[in-house]
Amino acid sequence: MEKSFRLFFGLLFFAMAVFGQDKKSKTNFELAIDQHTQKFDSNPRFFKIKEFCFENEWDSVLVYSSKILANPVSQAIKNHTHFLRGYAFFKKNLTQQAIREFDAIYPPFVFELNVSMLKGTIALKNKQIQEAIGYFEKLENVRAADLLGIERDFVLYNLSICYMYLKDYKTSEKYLLQNIASVEKGKDTLGMIESYGNIANLYYEQYKDDLAIPYFRKAYGLALKTSNSKFKASTARNMAVVEENRKDFAKALLYKKQEARWKDSVNDQNKIWEVAQVEKEFAVKQKQKEVQLLQAENKAKIAERNGFLYSLLAVISLLLTGVYFYREKVKSAAIISKQNEQLDTMNATKDKLFSIVSHDLRASVNALKRSNETLQISLENEELTAVKSQLDTNGAIVNGAYGLLDNLLNWALLQTKQGYFNPSKLPLARIVEHVVFNYEAICKAKGLAIRVSIPRKLNVKADQESLKVVLRNLLDNAIKFTDSGGSIHIYSEELTPEYGTFIVEDTGVGMREDLRLQLLSGEELLLKKEHESKIGTGLGMQLCKSMIAKNGGIFDIQSTVGIGTKMIVSLPLNNTDG
Known part of the structure; x- marks a missing residue:
């Protein structure tokens, strides 16, 4: 039968993640880093790089490493700085910059195998399969004591993925089975989910359903016991494909609903900054929507109140109706008055905000325009001191305007409750x-x-x-x-x-x-x-x-x-x- 599925390859990259500074929580890789770089701890900037690396503060790693490389230091410190800097770029998914840092390392280097693992992982991500295999095969037969934090499980796993891409299923199966035996022995739940899913896909693509489906179910069952929404969604997707191909559409629909629900729970909050014009337009539109919504709510409440009052007039006595009508009128008038006050306050705040913002922006733009005219005259007269002064002035004006727009965006996100917190x-x-x-x-x-x-x-x-x-x-x-x-x-x-x-x-x-x-x-x-x-x-x-x-x-x-x-x-x- 034709199988309308898409393979899910969950690449398990070299796990060097660090959580906290407690030595007990350090991974084997972190312990190796700490051990082999203690002789450089007298350099305060390098010591800070290590601390930031162990705390996953990748931007700080890049800042302090650039300071080290800008000054004369020994080749050994340079090598380790390039290595940690490349690793920071790798963690930020800036692979070209990472490769550039790794290539700047001069041999011999104690973490040469770790560099091969990282380069292989990057090649695998970029689907440069033969290049990735070359890197991983360097690690396959190395003694565990010489791997310096590299888990052999990950080497076997990534080799299996490489051969799966090449459709060399026999070789891929060999590495996957070795990897599964290892992660099961170590009770690595996430590793088992990854490995079960990949060997299931391997069998499924070869139409070996009897071998594939039990692994799909194992991966799905383990994912349910974790808090990892990404794994839950991917294993549910695989189960949906299996049931769809088996013509059990009811189960397939159930799994697809689970996948959609877990996908929605995955955070993707990296899009915080926008262009200044978009920020202003967004804030204006949101405020206009709020005003329109309040007006619509007022009209709906007034219509609902009037309909309710008219119904009562038909069934109760004139006296009770009059009393009730009077009380409702007072209550509604208070609600409407309060809503009108809130609406007026919101409109006044919005008008005042954009009046001040537009005034300040116009003032800064006019100031920048006048400053540029003066700058042009100074350039023509070759008055370099005046040119520098005008450039400083321009920088201050631009920084002030940018800060104003930055605050406007954050204020809009806060008001509309759309900011990530x-x-x-x-x-x-x-x-x-x-x-x-x-x-x-x-x-x-x-x-x-x-x-x-x-x-x-x-x-x-x-x-x-x-x-x-x-x-x-x-x-x-x-x-x-x-x-x-x-x-x-x-x-x-x-x-x-x-x-x-x-x-x-x-x-x-x-x-x-x-x-x-x-x-x-x-x-x-x-x-x-x-x-x-x-x-x-x-x-x-x-x-x-x-x-x-x-x-x-x-x-x-x-x-x-x-x-x-x-x-x-x-x-x-x-x-x-x-």
């Missing part, structure tokens, strides 16, 4: 350092000193992206309202049993007490700008308050005019291991 254990010091790194050049250009004093052991429970938005806005304000020669200090206070507190303190212009109280009030309003020379709407501060509250935190401000401002953020502690 996932509170987890976060090392506060590293998050702050990561954000501050992007502002060092701006502070240096403006002549500001910035430093961070937060204990590395301080962990808080918060959503990482929203915490970064809060930090960026607080730093933007501190830089914006602090003159050249001033300073910004980010530090933590004494901890309470429930909260960890960090403070962004500047030596800027400060603020009046009435403005401080307005910013801390529970009302969501847009404040009139106190400094007309600064781009801003007050939206960033409202965004900070909302995101801190959503993370279960507390926000406070201390400020003295002419002395400076302290922005105080307290977040729930999370110092549990794991």
